[in-house]
Amino acid sequence: MPALLGVFEQPGHVAEAVRKLKGRGYTDLETYSPAPFAEIDDAVIEKPSGVRLYTLIGGLTGVVTGFALTLWMANDWQIMLGGKPFSSIPPYTIIAFELTILFGGLMTFIGLLVVGKLPHGKLDPGYSARFSGEEFGLVVRCQERDVAEIDGLLRDQHAAEVSLVES
Amino acid sequence: MTPPPAESVAGMIRPAEIPRDSQANRDLLGVMDGVSLGYFGVLALAVGAMLCAGGVWIYQVYKGLGIAGYAHPIFWGVYIVTFVFWVGIAHAGTLISAILYLFRAKWRNAINRSAEAMTVFAVLTAAQFLGIHVGRIWKSYFILPYPNQRGLWINFKSPLLWDTFAIGTYATISIVFFYVGLVPDLAIARDRATGWRKVLYTVLSLGWQGTSRQWKAHNRSVLHLSGLATPLVLSVHSVVSWDFAMSIVPGWHATIFGPYFVAGAIFSGFAMVLTVMIPVRRIYGLERYITSYHFENMSRFILLTSLIVGYAYLSEYFIAWYGGVEAEQTAFWSRAFGPYWISTWVMILCNAVFPQILWWKKARTHVPTLFILSVLINIGMWFERYVIIISGLSREYVPAVWGVYTPSWPELLIVMGSFGFFCQFFLIFLKLFPVIAIAEIKELEIHARAHGEGH
Structure with a gap:
């Protein structure tokens, strides 16, 4: 062809x-x-690029992981700290927030690789250096x-x- | 059959030349070519400072934290000061890349790559101090939530733990952001490199060809990473500030700390971009790409954040007086007139007073003035953290436990080494990766060409 x-x-x-x-x-x-x-x-x-879906899945996984991790760990062995409830949502929100960003960002990168078909082994025969000029x-x-x-x-x-x- | 003329045979053997390469490629890839004696000199200095600090650190691990100037009641010394300083420096990169991207501020193109690199290196430098300041480095993995025989989990209510998550996320996302932006430029370098560089760029560029599928995915990823990094950059220094604000130490226990630290971080980050990029621009002849327009915009950012920081200083004093808490009043009085008065006045002059010259256009575009100012701001911002941390701890509630702290020589050597650590990464980056985002510059140039100069 x-x-x-x-x-x-x-x-x-x-x-x-x-x-x-x-x-x-x-x-x-x-x-x-x-x-x-x-x-x-x-x-x-x-x-529009399908990367959107990856970010969404990553972010949602992050927020769920953040709350699940903190709530479970705090209740697995309950230790009273400063008279605060074991399941303290405000401080755990910070962990959930950070993990939302972390997972969302990493999944965005994976999305770039999958959607952009990277890494791409051999360069196409039609491609040449002038197209990066x-x-x-x-x-x-x-x-x-x-x-x-x-x-x-x-x-x-x-x-x-x-x-x-x-x- | 007659043999072909020698000339054409030579032409056949010679690798195909690129008929016409863009000026941006030639100028910006040119920065990576060759190393001068001066470059090696500076690199040797940086590596030397780092190795020296490494030696001191090994000595500290052997002897214990006693060799640091820690004295009751001050057990957070210049290690934590320098940690906060470097985390602050790390903020300009993501601000320029993410927030200015979302605001479609095209002037960021000239400086975003180097600022992103600085972010990555500054976070790595800051992270070293978390290990350096703990007493038992071999137990530092205790901060991570891992299943252990004791059946214990970490305390998620502690700001120090929030810090671990915030800094860890920030480092990871900064590296991803930096790398995603680099891929198209690595492909440009791959198409023009030979030898080991060709191998390196071929691997790192992931076979990038600039197809519409790739660009579409790339644009979308950058947009999403910017969207994620924008709240992240604001959260990281807020979380760092909560390391202090969550305690009840006079001078630390303030609700203003979040925005105050974030503004200070952006302020110091921009200053560091100027300190580093002014010499780089001069040495590698990048005047065509980093123009007075960029300096003016950066100056405006510095002026704005300087005003916010200055306002925070005033507001802290006002609230100390107005709040009527005696311990708070004493802490702030001793800040300005106590044993650390020099640090306090250096901080106020460098961060809130000197930057006011940027109200004048002449100062905003005069490169030597900007360079000197940026160095002064860096010094001022280091002292800001010194004032907050040291003077806070030295004047707590009970006068019987007041104390004075003086940094010891091992601490100062390690602080010096951290600058070497940061510089060596940046110097290697200069020779390995394009210092300005070439593809983004080209996007603007091709647009301008397509729509006429006036566009």
Whole structure:
């Protein structure tokens, strides 16, 4: 299956090219950008990133763990301290708060790895160091017969160069 | 068949060159290239100070805490002072990265990476003091909740334990935040490095390619980490302040301590960013990236937090007088005119008076003035903690147990070593990781290019 690589200089042109390609039914595409540009990222993937769910699960686990840990430990061997109740919610809230942040943060990181498919072993054949410079890449995988059409479309959208990459 | 001309063969062997690299890449990766004699000199000094402190610490473990200047009733000396100092320094990084990110303050891009690095290193430095100041380091794991033969659990009502959880969380989240921000820049470095650096960056960059899936997940993660870190940064120094405020020691037992400590932490953190970044900017020619615009904004933060800190000083004195508690009044009188009067006046001058020059635009943009001021603030903030901790403990309720504390030479050597410990990490960081977030700088530059200079 051939793949075409278009190199762009403006993020707006990439986003426009992505929208045009998707409009014509070419959905197997990948972009490479040197910095985050919402216009490109939203054109390629419309849904918000799934990292949200990881943070939520992490945070909820943290708050439950925080209260469960403190309440259980304080009651497992009850020792009276300063005449305070064994199950003192105000001080335990601090532990629960810290664990909410800790678990939420760690789960966010795991979410980044899972959703972003990292670590990613070998770099894609279409990727090159120029895309960590200041150029943008757009790779479209397509059927042999569509190559000419996509080539034309990419050039129409101000691609500085278009080439075939092994895929 | 004629052989191809020699020139083209050479062209084939030569690694493919990057046709046109961005200036941000060249400038900022350039900082990591090569090490000068001066760099080695400073690094040797830092490592030397740290090793010296390490030696003193081993001696202290052998002899016991008696070699510290602890004298009844003062058993929290400069170790705790320096612990609070470094935790405070650690606050600017997360403030710049998280809070300013949420407020979409784009000027943070030039300084967020170095401030985040400082946060990580300052927390690590602070954490050393928790071990240094306990009498039996080999039993310090008692602070963690683990099942043991005695069937006992830790006391979750103790502020010291809240501190353990707060500092532990802060250190972990700061490291995660720092690393997540680094990944795209490590990929930039990977694409341009050779040798062992290539291997290192390939592993650390996790195969980052800047695909839309990756950027989307990255943006979302940074947003969430910022959202989590914002209350965290405010909580950490509040919890540290409760180590004091939860007691009934005159001068400590105050409800203002939370906001007072947080403002002080941000104040000292920004000062440390200036102290470190002004020489780095000069030596590595980063004037294009860290401009007077950034200095002005940082100065404004320093001025604001200085006013809050100054207000807290006044309010403490006012409440001591107005509250009518005799022990409180005596404690504050002895602060200003007792045996620690020098520390108190250094603190007031450096933290509340000198920063007022930042009302003038000329001072906000004059780099040498800012540098001197930032060093003075660092000194002032160390003395602030000295005043609070030492003078508080030395004048408790019963005059019969009043005492005077003088730091001993082992304590001072260890404090000096902590600066070496912090500096060595920062120096290694300068040569290993991009000191300014390259991808974020590029985001602004490409935007500006796409929408014209006036945008």
